[in-house]
Amino acid sequence: MIVSLHPSEIRIQIKEGSLHHKIIDNFVQKYFSNVLSLSSTTIIYHKKQEISKKKYFLNWLHSAYQKVNKEVEDGFLNQLQDNLNLPIRIKISGKKNILHGIKLKISFPHKNIMRLNVDALNDVPKTYFTNIFKKNLIDVYENQVDIQTTVSSVTELRKLLDRDKVLGLPITFIYNKVTIKKLFGKLDAKLRLKNGSKTRFKSRKQTNNHVPITQEYQELLESYKILECKQEDSKAVIKRKYLKLAKEYHPDKVYGQTEDIIKDYTEKFQKIRDAYSIIQNNIEKREVA
Numbered sequence: 001m002i003v004s005l006h007p008s009e010i011r012i013q014i015k016e017g018s019l020h021h022k023i024i025d026n027f028v029q030k031y032f033s034n035v036l037s038l039s040s041t042t043i044i045y046h047k048k049q050e051i052s053k054k055k056y057f058l059n060w061l062h063s064a065y066q067k068v069n070k071e072v073e074d075g076f077l078n079q080l081q082d083n084l085n086l087p088i089r090i091k092i093s094g095k096k097n098i099l100h101g102i103k104l105k106i107s108f109p110h111k112n113i114m115r116l117n118v119d120a121l122n123d124v125p126k127t128y129f130t131n132i133f134k135k136n137l138i139d140v141y142e143n144q145v146d147i148q149t150t151v152s153s154v155t156e157l158r159k160l161l162d163r164d165k166v167l168g169l170p171i172t173f174i175y176n177k178v179t180i181k182k183l184f185g186k187l188d189a190k191l192r193l194k195n196g197s198k199t200r201f202k203s204r205k206q207t208n209n210h211v212p213i214t215q216e217y218q219e220l221l222e223s224y225k226i227l228e229c230k231q232e233d234s235k236a237v238i239k240r241k242y243l244k245l246a247k248e249y250h251p252d253k254v255y256g257q258t259e260d261i262i263k264d265y266t267e268k269f270q271k272i273r274d275a276y277s278i279i280q281n282n283i284e285k286r287e288v289a
Contacts (some may be wrong), residue, residue: 005076007142008086008087009088010083028044032050032054033047036101038101042089043087054084058080062077082236083237085234101170102166103118103172104117106157106175113147115147117143128166133153135153141232154183158187223275227245227275238276242276246276249265
């Protein structure tokens with residue numbers, strides 16, 4: 001058995017038919033309800049009502065992992081408990097690596113930004129969606145695709161939602177129906193304008209179809225990159241990475257070195273502090289809203 005902590009999930013790798021496999025499978029079926037089962041992967045999604053069961057499961061998991069890996073430290077349990085909100089991905093080795101389904105969550109984290117969270121066994125579906133929206137692509141993370149919300153991207157989204165299969169595989173969509181309905185309503189209004197007054201549409205094409213990304217959001221994206229974080233990371237993960245980088249690039253570490261080296265460290269240290277401040281302010285705004 002192998003247990004590892006990643007920015008977007010807790011991963012468990014077990015052998016098919018092993019004792020750990022049987023215990024974990026029994027625990028999942030008995031205590032967790034928000035579960036996606038694929039051919040060789042089971043994903044447990046976070047649910048507030050099941051947090052006590054999740055804590056118990058992670059305690060057992062840590063204890064079992066320590067028995068097979070003597071190098072596992074007690075502090076690893078604290079890291080797992082600090083990330084209770086993350087989904088748990090259980091990879092079963094020994095089975096054929098065949099994808100049986102795709103889960104696609106659609107959200108709108110910022111104005112004019114559409115986000116696709118792709119839940120699949122491999123990166124093929126994510127690459128497929130990236131290609132569909134490549135004209136309006138903003139950024140791609142491990143299992144996340146950020147897209148600028150324009151006439152063309154919303155049109156592609158509507159086509160996508162009409163499908164029940166992608167790449168020959170069944171697909172499940174998760175989204176807010178009210179938000180999508182409003183989005184399609186705005187799209188229809190723009191298309192009616194295009195068909196009813198072509199001259200007017202041509203003069204306003206750039207305004208209607210290409211809404212610029214705000215400078216604030218660009219700074220936020222850059223801040224996450226500076227701290228080597230992702231937008232779905234928890235506050236604890238972001239703080240941990242900030243402290244690690246701040247310690248690594250603190251000017252005191254190069255005391256007595258040349259002026260150029262000290263200047264580089266000072267500038268990098270200031271960027272790290274500014275990035276953390278920007279991310280903190282953004283998180284606070286979201287929590288208040």
